[in-house]
Ligand SMILES: Nc1nc2c(ncn2[C@@H]2O[C@H](COP(=O)(O)OP(=O)(O)OP(=O)(O)O)[C@@H](O)[C@H]2O)c(=O)[nH]1
């Protein structure tokens with residue numbers, strides 16, 4: 348069974364390039380300086396790339412073996428774009444589920460994260476969207492998503508604390524209701540019992 352995940356509508360690239368050129372001018376920079384001449388195009392394309400997820404097919408298979416334990420892909424790197432400052436936040440994700448009648452192609456757990464991270468985001472929403480999508484599309488007995496990320500808007504500007512990690516998590520089904528199942532998820536993720544204990 349396949350579930351197509353559609354790409355979002357294309358942004359207006361020419362408008363974005365013109366807007367970045369205006370921004371450089373507004374910041375008092377010379378848009379004709381040798382290294383700046385092509386910067387509007389580069390910045391516009393970089394932002395468009397970060398906001399445009401790839402189209403993919405979320406292939407699932409019948410769980411003919413009746414596998415009923417946790418399936419976990421841990422340490423998936425991701426980068427997203429903070430919607431408050433348009434600066435990146437990046438880190439790792441641990442995504443797992445307890446299969447029901449179907450299992451999903453493992454790569455699709457990373458692809459669905461990639462899909463929702465290519466957007467203007469807050470970490471909480473990104474975490475929830477991945478968990479909700481898996482729960483709805485897969486009909487799993489349980490879903491867990493943990494994201495740990497550093498936000499450049501906290502590191503490169505503003506409060507200027509680098510090296511912090513923000514942890515968010517979203518749980519559905521048995522991984523929400525069953526503390527033992529959740530503890531196993533956290534242990535296999537390498538997070539240990541820290542979240543479970545509320546630390
Ligand atoms: N909850 C949440 N907050 C975020 C995320 N990314 C950035 N922020 C925060 O969004 C907030 C925006 O606050 P504002 O006070 O409007 O913006 P600001 O004046 O630039 O704030 P500072 O970053 O404290 O300088 C900041 O506290 C950011 O740290 C996120 O993914 N989730």
Ligand SMILES: [Zn+2]
Pocket residue numbers: 429430431432433434498500501
């Ligand atoms: Zn931010």
